[in-house]
Amino acid sequence: MANNSFRVISMWSTEVSNFNQSTKSNIWGLGDLIRGTFQLYQICRKHNFSFDLDFKNHPLSQIMIERSEQKYKYASKVNFHVFSNTLEMEKFVLKAAQEENKELFVMTNGCLPLSSIYANQFKIFINRYFQLKSEYQKLLENSLPSPKSYEVLHIRLGDDYLIHKKNIISKSVKKVLRSNINRNTILISDSIYLKNYAKFKFSVRTLSTQPTHFGLKIDAKRTFDNYLEFNILRGANNIKTFSNYSWISGFVYIPSIIYGIPLRNLKDKKKIKIIIYKFKIFRYELINLIRKFIIFLYK
Numbered sequence: 001m002a003n004n005s006f007r008v009i010s011m012w013s014t015e016v017s018n019f020n021q022s023t024k025s026n027i028w029g030l031g032d033l034i035r036g037t038f039q040l041y042q043i044c045r046k047h048n049f050s051f052d053l054d055f056k057n058h059p060l061s062q063i064m065i066e067r068s069e070q071k072y073k074y075a076s077k078v079n080f081h082v083f084s085n086t087l088e089m090e091k092f093v094l095k096a097a098q099e100e101n102k103e104l105f106v107m108t109n110g111c112l113p114l115s116s117i118y119a120n121q122f123k124i125f126i127n128r129y130f131q132l133k134s135e136y137q138k139l140l141e142n143s144l145p146s147p148k149s150y151e152v153l154h155i156r157l158g159d160d161y162l163i164h165k166k167n168i169i170s171k172s173v174k175k176v177l178r179s180n181i182n183r184n185t186i187l188i189s190d191s192i193y194l195k196n197y198a199k200f201k202f203s204v205r206t207l208s209t210q211p212t213h214f215g216l217k218i219d220a221k222r223t224f225d226n227y228l229e230f231n232i233l234r235g236a237n238n239i240k241t242f243s244n245y246s247w248i249s250g251f252v253y254i255p256s257i258i259y260g261i262p263l264r265n266l267k268d269k270k271k272i273k274i275i276i277y278k279f280k281i282f283r284y285e286l287i288n289l290i291r292k293f294i295i296f297l298y299k
Contacts, residue, residue, distance in 0.1 A: 006097045008044050010037040011107035012055035014217050016080040026080070027215030030230055031250025032109035033058075038122050038258065039110040043090050045118050049097065053129050054105075062220040063227065065131045081108040086115075109250075119258050126258075136224055143228055144235070145186060145205070152236040153180050153204075154188045154252045156243040161191035169197055176242045176266055177202055186236075188229050207232065230255065238262040 012033050019026040037053060044051040055061055057078065083089040089111065096104040132140060155173060160166040177198050181187070187204045189195050190213075195206045209225035212218055218226075233239060234255045241252045241263065248265055256263035 005102065006104070007050040007052060007102065008040055008093060008104045008106060009052045009054050010040050011078055011105050012037075012053070012058040012060065013078045013107060014058060014215055016078050016107065018079045023213075023216065027213060028080075028109050029214040029251060030226060031252070031254040032215075033107075034126070034254045034258070035114060035250055036106075036108035036110035037126070038119075038254070039086060039089060039114070040093070040106060040108070041122050041125060042115065042118050043086075043093050045121065046090075047094070047097070049093070051125075053126075055129070059214075059218050059220075059223040060227070063132055063136045063224050064129065065133055067129060067131070078105075078107055081106055083108060083111045085111055114253070114257050116257050116260075119260070123258060130227075132227075136220075139224065140228060140231060143207070145232070148235065149237060150184050150186050150205075150235075151182075152188055152233055152239045152252075153177075153185050154233070154239060154241040154249065155191070155194060156241070156245065156249045156251070157189065157191045157194060158244045161193065166191075167193040169194060173242070177204075180240050180266065184237075186232060188232065234259045234261065236261055238264065240264045240266055242266040 010033075014027070015021065016026070021027060041051050043049075055064075056066075081092070083092065089108070093104065093106075153176075155176065157166075157173070173194070181198070181202045181204045185204055187195060187198050187206050189198075190211045192211050195211075198204045199206050207225075207229060209229055210222055212222045212226060214223075214226045230251070233252060239252050239256060239261055241248060242265075243249050248263075252263060255261055
């Protein structure tokens with residue numbers, strides 16, 4: 001990226017000053033923060049602005065090599081920025097540039113949809129920052145699957161399972177497990193109960209990681225666990241995902257865009273089947289209604 005007197009710095013932190021936070025709201029995972037950083041990067045590439053990343057106030061700093069000095073000096077005054085679309089985000093950055101600010105610190109989870117423009121360049125950029133300390137690099141190398149050809153089944157059950165340890169597996173999730181596990185499958189989930197269930201019931205490969213939310217203050221061990229799962233995702237041949245939420249988890253969506261990994265939303269298939277089933281019922285009832293009407297006319 002060419003030099004420019006104006007620089008945008010993507011901020012990562014677990015605490016912000018302009019939102020009330022709890023374990024249920026206003027916390028942002030790794031996928032959220034990478035998406036926001038990627039979209040800021042795209043804007044800076046477009047307008048020839050310098051771009052940087054600062055996660056010194058984030059748990060990720062516990063396991064990564066320090067690349068530079070802490071750029072943001074006011075850790076207790078981090079504002080989180082919400083954008084409804086990329087045009088709004090771009091206007092925000094351009095306004096700051098026009099006001100003759102030398103630096104703009106932004107923490108955001110970005111917005112949807114996410115373009116793949118500059119994805120290859122962003123991979124190089126983010127890999128420069130994702131340099132593990134030696135002890136964690138060795139741990140990563142020993143934790144990666146063998147053989148290296150595998151697919152990921154990702155099931156996100158939500159905060160009731162992740163934070164409040166709910167331990168009920170629905171019929172729809174059991175069906176997803178039955179239909180999408182083979183010998184090359186690695187299961188990643190935010191529910192340790194589901195992982196243990198699937199490992200016992202279907203002998204699926206799982207990781208010895210403790211599911212946790214990346215947006216919380218967590219220790220180095222849990223931070224590494226989260227980062228390990230991210231590495232498993234970006235090395236997969238393909239990803240299948242199912243979520244209890246109506247949207248695709250950013251944790252799998254972002255790697256699929258940036259690293260070009262085929263992503264299949266299993267919930268979409270389920271919805272399509274329901275729509276087809278309802279349409280067949282409607283067609284059957286409509287045909288019966290027409291038949292009754294014809295019979296009535298000829299009486």
